[in-house]
Amino acid sequence: METRPEPRPRTRTTGVLPWRPQVLARGGVIDWPASSSKTTRAPFAAAVLLPAARPPVSTVPLGKGVPGEGYDLPWSVYRWLDGDNAHEQPIVDLDHAAVQLGRFVAALRQVDAADGPTSFRGGPVSTREDDVRAAIRDLGADGTVDADVATAAWEEVLRLPQWDGDPVWIHSDLLPGNLLVGKGRLSAVIDFGGLGVGDPACDMMVAWTLLSAETRGLFREAADVDDVTWARGRGWALCFGLMAEHYYRVKNPVLASVGRRAMSQALADHQHGT
Numbered sequence: 001m002e003t004r005p006e007p008r009p010r011t012r013t014t015g016v017l018p019w020r021p022q023v024l025a026r027g028g029v030i031d032w033p034a035s036s037s038k039t040t041r042a043p044f045a046a047a048v049l050l051p052a053a054r055p056p057v058s059t060v061p062l063g064k065g066v067p068g069e070g071y072d073l074p075w076s077v078y079r080w081l082d083g084d085n086a087h088e089q090p091i092v093d094l095d096h097a098a099v100q101l102g103r104f105v106a107a108l109r110q111v112d113a114a115d116g117p118t119s120f121r122g123g124p125v126s127t128r129e130d131d132v133r134a135a136i137r138d139l140g141a142d143g144t145v146d147a148d149v150a151t152a153a154w155e156e157v158l159r160l161p162q163w164d165g166d167p168v169w170i171h172s173d174l175l176p177g178n179l180l181v182g183k184g185r186l187s188a189v190i191d192f193g194g195l196g197v198g199d200p201a202c203d204m205m206v207a208w209t210l211l212s213a214e215t216r217g218l219f220r221e222a223a224d225v226d227d228v229t230w231a232r233g234r235g236w237a238l239c240f241g242l243m244a245e246h247y248y249r250v251k252n253p254v255l256a257s258v259g260r261r262a263m264s265q266a267l268a269d270h271q272h273g274t
Helices: 094-109 125-141 147-158 200-204 216-223 227-251 253-272
Strands: 014-020 023-028 063-065 075-079 168-170 179-182 185-189 196-198
Touching: 094 168, 094 185, 094 200, 094 216, 125 147, 125 227, 147 227, 147 253, 168 200, 200 216, 200 227, 227 253
Parallel strands: none
Antiparallel strands: 014 023, 023 075, 063 075, 168 196, 179 185
């Protein structure tokens, strides 16, 4: 008799399916443009595992699939990485995670970004202005956020100087669902579907979506970013949090909860001036 796994709440907008031992199939749950193909655009992404975790495993797919009967999006086949995502299995050692993630994003920035594809979060966060304003309006109306506080924080983000350096490689989607955990410690970064080049600020979001106030400093030191990039990163966390809570609270409560945390943590830091 055929058996199927019990469905679990979605933590991501792409899905994975065990294919055979040590192999998985990856495809989109939402039809983002070229959601399955971006992972192959940068050969340097072969080192997806964090330093000193395990030998690197390539993100180059073992095979690619095309839309067809029963599944109308592109899909790929990859080697399986053990572990649970950081939403389902929270990280215990956040100090270690903060340092490793900081080193990871710093290492990405060192790779030649010439001719790299622009990340979907590689431009100014101000491009989300209309969606953020709508989220503040609706979430303020139902009491989810203090609209005045959220508006003040957002307008401060809009006044920040924008990135004027050369584009750099960014993962762009360092959310808990895209981080693997083994024995309570961060073991891998997965899902390079948003990989591209642009402003490194969006990779700072993980400081507010995952890390605690006590461990953010460790991440920032290892990531080696200036004050303005850090502030823009907090702006991305606020933007993502408001939009995710607004859009996903019915469609995907797990992602909405990640957004709610990012939003509340970013607003708290804004109010405390950190």
